Amino acid sequence: xxxxxxxxxxxxxxxxxxxxxxxxxxxxxxxxxxxxxxxxxxxxxxxxxxxxxxxxxxxxxxxxxxxxxxxxxxxxxxxxxxxxxxxxxxxxxxxxxxxxxxxxxxxxxxxxxxxxxxxxxxxxxxxxxxxxxxxxxxxxxxxxxxxxxxxxxxxxxxxxxxxxxxxxxxxxxxxxxxxxxxxxxxxxxxxxxxxxxxxxxxxxxxxxxxxxxxxxxxxxxxxxxxxxxxxxxxxxxxxxxxxxxxxxxxxxxxxxxxxxxxxxxxxxxxxxxxxxxxxxxxxxxxxxxxxxxxxxxxxxxxxxxxxxxxxxxxxxxxxxxxxxxxxxxxxxxxxxxxxxxxxxxxxxxxxxxxxxxxxxxxxxxxxxxxxxxxxxxxxxxxxxxxxxxxxxxxxxxxxxxxxxxxxxxxxxxxxxxxxxxxxxxxxxxxxxxxxxxxxxxxxxxxxxxxxxxxxxxxxxxxxxxxxxxxxxxxxxxxxxxxxxxxxxxxxxxxxxx
Amino acid sequence: xxxxxxxxxxxxxxxxxxxxxxxxxxxxxxxxxxxxxxxxxxxxxxxxxxxxxxxxxxxxxxxxxxxxxxxxxxxxxxxxxxxxxxxxxxxxxxxxxxxxxxxxxxxxxxxxxxxxxxxxxxxxxxxxxxxxxxxxxxxxxxxxxxxxxxxxxxxxxxxxxxxxxxxxxxxxxxxxxxxxxxxxxxxxxxxxxxxxxxxxxxxxxxxxxxxxxxxxxxxxxxxxxxxxxxxxxxxxxxxxxxxxxxxxxxxxxxxxxxxxxxxxxxxxxxxxxxxxxxxxxxxxxxxxxxxxxxxxxxxxxxxxxxxxxxxxxxxxxxxxxxxxxxxxxxxxxxxxxxxxxxxxxxxxxxxxxxxxxxxxxxxxxxxxxxxxxxxxxxxxxxxxxxxxxxxxxxxxxxxxxxxxxxxxxxxxxxxxxxxxxxxxxxxxxxxxxxxxxxxxxxxxxxxxxxxxxxxxxxxxxxxxxxxxxxxxxxxxxxxxx
Numbered sequence: 006x007x008x009x010x011x012x013x014x015x016x017x018x019x020x021x022x023x024x025x026x027x028x029x030x031x032x033x034x035x036x037x038x039x040x041x042x043x044x045x046x047x048x049x050x051x052x053x054x055x056x057x058x059x060x061x062x063x064x065x066x067x068x069x070x071x072x073x074x075x076x077x078x079x080x081x082x083x084x085x086x087x088x089x090x091x092x093x094x095x096x097x098x099x100x101x102x103x104x105x106x107x108x109x110x111x112x113x114x115x116x117x118x119x120x121x122x123x124x125x126x127x128x129x130x131x132x133x134x135x136x137x138x139x140x141x142x143x144x145x146x147x148x149x150x151x152x153x154x155x156x157x158x159x160x161x162x163x164x165x166x167x168x169x170x171x172x173x174x175x176x177x178x179x180x181x182x183x184x185x186x187x188x189x190x191x192x193x194x195x196x197x198x199x200x201x202x203x204x205x206x207x208x209x210x211x212x213x214x215x216x217x218x219x220x221x222x223x224x225x226x227x228x229x230x231x232x233x234x235x236x237x238x239x240x241x242x243x244x245x246x247x248x249x250x251x252x253x254x255x256x257x258x259x260x261x262x263x264x265x266x267x268x269x270x271x272x273x274x275x276x277x278x279x280x281x282x283x284x285x286x287x288x289x290x291x292x293x294x295x296x297x298x299x300x301x302x303x304x305x306x307x308x309x310x311x312x313x314x315x316x317x318x319x320x321x322x323x324x325x326x327x328x329x330x331x332x333x334x335x336x337x338x339x340x341x342x343x344x345x346x347x348x349x350x351x352x353x354x355x356x357x358x359x360x361x362x363x364x365x366x367x368x369x370x371x372x373x374x375x376x377x378x379x380x381x382x383x384x385x386x387x388x389x390x391x392x393x394x395x396x397x398x399x400x401x402x403x404x405x406x407x408x409x410x411x412x413x414x415x416x417x418x419x420x421x422x423x424x425x426x427x428x429x430x431x432x433x434x435x436x437x438x439x440x441x442x443x444x445x446x447x448x449x450x451x452x453x454x455x456x457x458x459x460x461x462x463x464x465x466x467x468x469x470x471x472x473x474x475x476x477x478x479x480x481x482x483x484x485x486x487x488x489x490x491x492x493x494x495x496x497x498x499x500x501x502x
Numbered sequence: 503x504x505x506x507x508x509x510x511x512x513x514x515x516x517x518x519x520x521x522x523x524x525x526x527x528x529x530x531x532x533x534x535x536x537x538x539x540x541x542x543x544x545x546x547x548x549x550x551x552x553x554x555x556x557x558x559x560x561x562x563x564x565x566x567x568x569x570x571x572x573x574x575x576x577x578x579x580x581x582x583x584x585x586x587x588x589x590x591x592x593x594x595x596x597x598x599x600x601x602x603x604x605x606x607x608x609x610x611x612x613x614x615x616x617x618x619x620x621x622x623x624x625x626x627x628x629x630x631x632x633x634x635x636x637x638x639x640x641x642x643x644x645x646x647x648x649x650x651x652x653x654x655x656x657x658x659x660x661x662x663x664x665x666x667x668x669x670x671x672x673x674x675x676x677x678x679x680x681x682x683x684x685x686x687x688x689x690x691x692x693x694x695x696x697x698x699x700x701x702x703x704x705x706x707x708x709x710x711x712x713x714x715x716x717x718x719x720x721x722x723x724x725x726x727x728x729x730x731x732x733x734x735x736x737x738x739x740x741x742x743x744x745x746x747x748x749x750x751x752x753x754x755x756x757x758x759x760x761x762x763x764x765x766x767x768x769x770x771x772x773x774x775x776x777x778x779x780x781x782x783x784x785x786x787x788x789x790x791x792x793x794x795x796x797x798x799x800x801x802x803x804x805x806x807x808x809x810x811x812x813x814x815x816x817x818x819x820x821x822x823x824x825x826x827x828x829x830x831x832x833x834x835x836x837x838x839x840x841x842x843x844x845x846x847x848x849x850x851x852x853x854x855x856x857x858x859x860x861x862x863x864x865x866x867x868x869x870x871x872x873x874x875x876x877x878x879x880x881x882x883x884x885x886x887x888x889x890x891x892x893x894x895x896x897x898x899x900x901x902x903x904x905x906x907x908x909x910x911x912x913x914x915x916x917x918x919x920x921x922x923x924x925x926x927x928x929x930x931x932x933x934x935x936x937x938x939x940x941x942x943x944x945x946x947x948x949x950x951x952x953x954x955x956x957x958x959x960x961x962x963x964x965x966x967x968x969x970x971x972x973x974x975x976x977x978x979x980x981x982x983x
Contacts, residue, residue, distance in 0.1 A: 198510075472516065
C-alpha cells in the first residue's frame, strides 16, 4: 500500500477515525494493531522479522537494565558490552543477510575469478522486507540509549512494539529515537482540531511534492539515465537530468517525510523532521546537517561520535568522516555506486575542511562582504552542483554507467534548445510548464517557512482564503499529479533502501 | 470547538461536491451517458427501462414508442455494457425511477462477456457505465461486491483513471461545462443512425443450446432477483442481428433459463418476418440496426407493451409535455434533411437544440410570398433586405435571433465558432464557417446550415434557390451552370 495511493488514504481515514473513538489510555493499542496490519499488507511474511527485531532489542534493553542492577561494577561493563554486541550482531546481521548477501557473493566471486577459483553458485532470493534499514536503526536507538544510561527500559513490550512498527514511519522513517517516541506512546493524545488540521496540511504538501513535482521529474530522468546511448551523448540533457535528479530525490523523500510526519501529527505524535531546505545550504557540511536529518544524526550519535568524532587527530578525524560516509553509502544500497557516492560526499567535506585555512588567508584581502547576496548565492550554487554531481553515482546502475553519464556532460549540443527536442524525453511542453510552476511554488513555500510555521500563517488568513488554498492544493494533486493506471512512479525512492 | 467542527463539515461537503464536479468534467461522454441522463429526467416519470449495450441504443427508440403509445420509456445503455455494469446500473437507476417493466438485452449474457473480463476494453466499458453515477455509500458497497471489477479505487474515484485527459488535451469546452449542464438526453438513450449496410440473414435456428458463461449466468440471476425484489416484471430480449450458430445456441440457452425462471423471452432473430425486418436496408453494420430497423423493433415493443401491460398513455399529461417537444425535435432531426418546402423548413428550425445560420440576398424579394416566413423568423424588414448590398445574415440559437446587415457575423456556442461572411469575392457570396470548416453551399438565394447542439454535428446544409417556390438544393451539382 503506497503512501500516495487511495488505499492508503482510506486506510488512514479509517485508522484515524477509530483512533479517536478509543479511550485515550488505550489508543496506542489500536495504533499497534493498525501498524501491524499496514506492514502485513506489504508482505505478511516480513512480520516475523519485525517481531524478531522488536523482541531482541527490547529484551537486550531489559538485560542491560538487569545487569546494571545485579552485577558488580567490575563485571557490569563487560556484560553490558556483551549484551550490546549480541544485539547489534543479531540486528545488523539480519540487515546484512537480507541486504548485502548477494553483493558480498558477487564481489567474492570476482576475487575468486582472479585466483581462477570456481565461483560460489549461490544467491539469496529472499524478498528484502520493506523498511528494514529504517526500523532496525530505529530499534537500535533503544538499546544504545539504555546502554548509555540515557533512558530507562520500557516495561510494556507492546508499547515498545508500537515504537518499532509505528506505521507512518516504518517504511522510510524519519528514524525516530526511543527517548522521544516511547514517552509519547505512554502519554494521552486528545482530539486537538488544530493539530489534526496542521497534520493534514502537512500531508497534503507531501503529496504535492511527491506526485506533482517529484514524479514528474522522474519521467524526464529515466530515459536519460537509463539509456546509455542517450546518457553518453546527452550534453545539456545530462545537465538537466543531473539537476532534475537532485530535485527529484529531494521532492520524493521530503514528500514522503511530510506525509509521515503529518500522519503522526494527526495521532498526536511528534516525529523528527528530515529536511530543512537543504539546497539552500552554503557548505557541504551544512547540507548534511539539513538533509535526511534523522539518518545523519543517527550516524553522528551512534557511529561518528563513538569513533571519536572531531576530538581526535586530524588524520583520524578525516578517517572518521570517510567511515561514516562509506557506511552511509552502503546503508543506501548494496552497490559500488552507493559506496562511491558516500565517499565522494566524505571527500567534499574533507576538501571543505582543508579549504578553511585558505579562506582565512584570503579573507582580509577580499573586497566584498561575506554576507553579500552574490557570495552567498555562489556558495549555494556550488554546493548544489557538487551534491548533484555526486547524485550521478547514486542514480546510475553501475559505476561504468555513471562515468558514461559524466562523459556525456561534456558533449556540446546547445541545439537541443531549438525546436522541440527537449520535449522528446517524456515531459512535453505543458508538463515542463507545470513542473516549473510547481518548483516556483515550492521555493515560495520554502521562503515563507524561513520565518515560522506556514500552517500558523495560513491559520491567520480568513476562511475563504484557507479553503481556496486547500481546494486548489487537493485538485492540483488530483488533476496534475503523476499517478493512475499504467503509471509506475508511485514507489518512493527510499522505500527501496 | 463546535465552530471548528461545523467549519470542517462544511468544507467536507464543499470538497465532496467539487470532487463530483471534477469527475463529471473528466469522465468520457458518449451519446448515451445512461446514469447521468436518467437523473435529468423527472423522478419516477419513466414506465419502461431498456437495459443493455449499443445494440439497444441503436435498436430501440423510446420516442417511437412514445409517438405510438404515449408510454414513457428510457434506454439505460452504454457502449459494450458488461453485464455486471448492467446490474449495477439498474440497481442505481431504481433509486431514481420506479419503472413498471424492465427489458434486458441479453447480448451481455452471451460469450460477449469473455472479451470484457480482465481486459482494458472491459475496464473502459465498465467506466462508461459507472462513472456518471455519483460517489455514494451504496456505490462503494456495490463496487466492492463485484469481483469482476478489479480496479475498485479507479471505479470509485474515476479521477484516477481520467485525470490524464486534462494534460493530454482531450477535454473540450463541453466537458468543462458538463457538471453545470441540465440538458436532457432528448432521444432517451436512443442513438440515431441513417447509415445502411446490407447484411446476410442468419442461417435457420439450430435446436441445440449452449449453457451460459458462469459469470453471465451469475449476473443474469442477480438482475432477475433484483427485479423480483422490486416487484418489477423483467423481460429478456435480443435485438435482431446476423448471428453465428454458436450465438444462436447461446440464445437458446438463455431461452431455457428464462423459461426456468418463468420470464418472457423475445428473440427478435425469430421474429424477423413478423416485424418485416429487411436485411438489405435495416442495418448499420453486422450488429446494429439503423433508424429503419429500430422503427420496426420499437413498433413491436409498442404493441407488446399495449397488449401485456396496462401502462398509461401520457401524451396528454401536462407533466409529460416536454416528451412531445422532445419527439418534435427528434422528428426534426429525422426529417430536416428531407424537407424541401421553405416554409416547413423554417418552422422546423423552431427548436432550442438547434443553431441555424441563414444567409440570403436581395433575390429573395422577387419571391416574397414564399420567403414571408423567413422574414418573420429572422425578424427583418423588406427594406433592410433591399438596402443590403451583400445580403443579410441571420443566426437563430434557441429563442435568440441575431441578424446582421454588415456582411460579417461571428457567433460563439460553447467551443463552437460560427464565422459568417457575405460577398467576400465574386465566387464566394455566402461563407458559413463552423470551427473553420466551410459548410455553406454558397448559392444565390437562401443558404442555411443547421447545427445540432446535442450531437455537435452539422445536421443539414441546404440552399433555397431564387426560383418559383424557392427550390431546395442539397447537392450543388444539381444546379445547371
